[in-house]
Amino acid sequence: MPLLEETTVPREHPPTLPVVIIGNGPSGICLSYLLSGYKPYLDPSAVHPNHVLYRKLQETRHLPITEQDLEYLSEGLEGRSGNPVAVLFDTLLHPNADFGYEFPPVLQWRRDKQQHLPHLVLGRATPGGAWHVMEGSMLTISLGIWMELPGINYRDLTNNGKCRGVTNDRATPEEISSYYRNYVKLMGLKQNFVDNTYVTSVQKLFRGHEGEGLENDEGEGGGLWEVRGYQRVQGDTHVPFCLFSENVVLATGASDSPAQLGVEGEELPFVFHSISALGLAVSRKKLGPNSDPVLIVGAGLSAADAVLCACNNNISVLHAFRKHVDDPGLIFKQLPKTLYPEYHKVYHMMHSQTHATPNMLFPDYTSFPEHCVVSFQPDMKCVLQGSNSLKAFKISMALVLIGTHPNLFFLKGQGQYLGLDPTKPISCKQNPVDVHPYTFECTKDPGLFAMGPLVGDNFVRFLKGGALGIASCLLKRLKKKGKLIAEGGGVGGGEFI
Numbered sequence: 001m002p003l004l005e006e007t008t009v010p011r012e013h014p015p016t017l018p019v020v021i022i023g024n025g026p027s028g029i030c031l032s033y034l035l036s037g038y039k040p041y042l043d044p045s046a047v048h049p050n051h052v053l054y055r056k057l058q059e060t061r062h063l064p065i066t067e068q069d070l071e072y073l074s075e076g077l078e079g080r081s082g083n084p085v086a087v088l089f090d091t092l093l094h095p096n097a098d099f100g101y102e103f104p105p106v107l108q109w110r111r112d113k114q115q116h117l118p119h120l121v122l123g124r125a126t127p128g129g130a131w132h133v134m135e136g137s138m139l140t141i142s143l144g145i146w147m148e149l150p151g152i153n154y155r156d157l158t159n160n161g162k163c164r165g166v167t168n169d170r171a172t173p174e175e176i177s178s179y180y181r182n183y184v185k186l187m188g189l190k191q192n193f194v195d196n197t198y199v200t201s202v203q204k205l206f207r208g209h210e211g212e213g214l215e216n217d218e219g220e221g222g223g224l225w226e227v228r229g230y231q232r233v234q235g236d237t238h239v240p241f242c243l244f245s246e247n248v249v250l251a252t253g254a255s256d257s258p259a260q261l262g263v264e265g266e267e268l269p270f271v272f273h274s275i276s277a278l279g280l281a282v283s284r285k286k287l288g289p290n291s292d293p294v295l296i297v298g299a300g301l302s303a304a305d306a307v308l309c310a311c312n313n314n315i316s317v318l319h320a321f322r323k324h325v326d327d328p329g330l331i332f333k334q335l336p337k338t339l340y341p342e343y344h345k346v347y348h349m350m351h352s353q354t355h356a357t358p359n360m361l362f363p364d365y366t367s368f369p370e371h372c373v374v375s376f377q378p379d380m381k382c383v384l385q386g387s388n389s390l391k392a393f394k395i396s397m398a399l400v401l402i403g404t405h406p407n408l409f410f411l412k413g414q415g416q417y418l419g420l421d422p423t424k425p426i427s428c429k430q431n432p433v434d435v436h437p438y439t440f441e442c443t444k445d446p447g448l449f450a451m452g453p454l455v456g457d458n459f460v461r462f463l464k465g466g467a468l469g470i471a472s473c474l475l476k477r478l479k480k481k482g483k484l485i486a487e488g489g490g491v492g493g494g495e496f497i
Contacts, residue, residue: 016244017118018478020227022199022410023251024123026460027452027467029180030149031249032192034471037116038109038151039064040092046106049096052076057106065092065107066472070438079462084437086457086465093150093464109151117478120243122197122229127184149464152183197241199229199410202248204445225447229410246478247447249470250415254428254453256407261297261400265376271398275306278399282313289314291396293366295382297373298401299323300331304346306399311365318393320368320384325351355391373400403429406454418442418450432456439473440466449473 019035021028042061048054053073060068070085079087080098095103121127184190205224225248230238258273260266272278278294281287287294287310296306299321310317323330325347332340332347350367353359358366374383374390382398384391406426408415416422419431422444426433433450434443440455442448451457451466 016224016246017120018245019117019119019247019249019474020225020243020245021119021121021249021251022202022227023249023253023452024121024125024127024193024195025251025253025452026149026180027251027253027463028121028123028249029127029184029189030464030467031251031451031470032119032121032184032189033150033187034066034467035117035119035474036187036189036192037111037113038187039066039112039115040107040109040150040468041065043106043108046104046108048091048106049103050077050091053091054106064110066468066475068472070469070472074438081457081459081462081465083455083457083462083465083469085440085469086462089465089468090461094461097461107150115475117475119192121193122199122227123193123195124198126195127181127193148179149183149460151187194231196232197229198232199227201228202226202410203412204447205244223447247449247474250408250433250448250450250454251452251466252406252408252454254406254458255404257405258400259403259405261373261402263373263375265378266400268376268378270380270396271376271400273400275302275309275399275401277397278306278309281397282309282315287313287315287396289316291315292380292394293318293396295320295373295393295395295398296401297321297399298403299350300401300403301343302401303399304332304343306401307346307349307365308342311362314364316364318366318368318395319350320371320373321350322370322372325354325367325369418444418448426454428453428456428458438469440469441473 021031041064042057044061048057053076056073065073070088074084074088077084077087077091079090081087081090090097092107093105095106097103184193203226205226224244224246227243227245227248228241230240233239260273265271278287293316294306294310295318296303296310297320303319303321307317307319330347332343335343337344349362349365350369353362353365354367354369368384368386368391371384371386371391374385376382376398377392379394380396381392381394384393406415406428408418408426411418415426415433416424418433419426420434421431424431433454435441435450435455436443440449440451442450449470451470452463455466457463457466
C-alpha cells in the first residue's frame with residue numbers, strides 16, 4: 001500500500017510526525033536505529049585505550065551516551081573527521097583504528113522501547129541508498145568492518161564471518177548493499193522505512209491561531225515542516241503524499257548530481273559523467289583494443305576505477321587532470337600501499353607514463369598532469385590545454401569524473417542558504433551545510449538537520465557520528481515534550497495511512 005493516499009486523508013490534515021528522515025542510505029539507517037530505542041552504554045568489561053576519555057565515560061557509566069554531554073566527551077579527541085562527534089563515536093566503535101588496531105567496541109547496546117521516537121525514513125529504493133547502484137565488483141575504499149553499523153558485526157553477515165586477509169577485507173558494493181538491507185530487517189527497523197519515495201518539496205510552515213490554518217513561515221523559531229512528494233507503487237503508478245514533521249533530517253548523500261566541467265561540447269553524446277557508461281560500452285562491445293582512446297578526466301578514485309576498467313579490457317586511455325602528480329592533496333597519497341595496491345598502480349602510471357615522458361611499460365595509457373579540457377567537438381575530438389600548448393585528440397568516449405554534488409532541489413534555493421557560504425552551491429568539500437557541531441542542526445534553519453556527506457563526512461565510518469549527535473539532540477528535546485512512545489512499533493512504514 002502507498003505511504004499516504006491523499007484521496008483517503010484530507011489534504012488539510014495530513015499526519016504529523018516528530019521526525020522525517022530524507023534518505024535511506026547508511027546515514028538514515030543508523031539514525032533510525034538510534035531513534036528506535038537502541039541505547040549505547042559503556043560496556044562494563046571494556047577499557048578504552050584513551051585513558052582521559054575512559055575516565056570521562058566512567059563518570060556517567062549508568063547513562064547511555066545519547067544522554068551525556070557530547071561536547072565534554074569529544075573534547076581533546078583527534079581523528080580523520082572535522083566533526084567532533086564523528087570522531088567520538090568512531091573511537092567508541094573502533095578504538096585506535098587509525099593506528100592499525102582492531103580493538104572491539106567499548107559500547108554495549110540495549111533496547112529501551114520506551115525511548116522509541118516515531119519517525120519515517122523516505123528513500124528512493126530499498127534501504128542502502130546509493131550502494132545499490134554502484135559497481136558490484138569493485139572494492140570499497142574502506143575496510144568492511146568500517147562500513148558496518150552499530151549492533152551487527154559486518155563479518156557476521158558476509159563471508160561466513162571469516163576475515164579474508166588485509167586487501168580482501170575491503171568489501172564490494174554488492175556486499176555492502178546486502179549488509180544494509182539485511183541490517184534493517186534484523187534490527188526490526190523495517191516499519192520505519194518507506195521505499196520508492198521521491199521528495200519534491202520541503203518547506204517550513206507555522207501553525208497559526210485556531211482557524212487560521214497553516215502558512216509559510218518566513219521567520220525563525222518553531223513550526224512544522226511540510227514534506228511533499230510521491231511514492232512509486234505497482235510499476236509506474238505515482239501516488240502523491242504530504243506529511244507534516246516537527247523535524248526533518250537531510251541524509252541524502254552527495255552522489256545525486258555529477259560535477260561538470262562547464263566547457264563547450266560537454267553535452268555531446270560521447271561525453272559521460274558516470275563510470276557505469278564505460279562498463280556498459282565494454283559489455284556491449286562498443287569499445288575494444290582497436291578503438292580510439294577513452295579520455296578520463298579527474299584524479300580521484302572514480303577516475304582511477306575507470307582507468308583500471310579500461311586497462312583491464314585493453315582499451316587505450318588518455319588521462320587528464322589539473323593537479324601535479326606530486327600534489328600532496330591527491331587521494332593516493334593518503335592510501336597505504338598494502339591495502340590499496342590497485343590504486344597505487346594507477347598512481348604509478350600517472351607518475352611514470354606522462355605525455356612528456358612516455359615509456360613502453362604501459363603503452364596503452366598516457367597521463368596529462370596539469371591539463372584541463374578546453375572543449376569537446378562533434379567530430380569526436382577533445383582539446384586539452386597544458387601550460388604551454390593546446391592538444392587535440394580523436395577519442396571514442398569521454399568520462400568526466402570530477403566529483404558529485406548533492407541535489408537539494410526540494411529545498412528553497414536548492415538549499416544554498418544552508419551552506420557555510422550561502423552565496424555558493426552546497427558542496428561536500430568546499431561548502432558543506434553549516435550545522436551545530438554537536439547536534440547537527442542547521443544553523444540557518446532550526447528543526448532542520450543534516451548529516452553524512454552533506455556536512456563533510458563522506459565515509460560510513462564517520463557519518464555514524466551525525467546519527468549520534470542528531471539522536472541525542474532529538475531524544476533530549478522531545479523527551480521534554482512527551483513525544484516518546486511506550487512501544488517501539490514505529491509509525492506504519494510502507495503502509496502508513
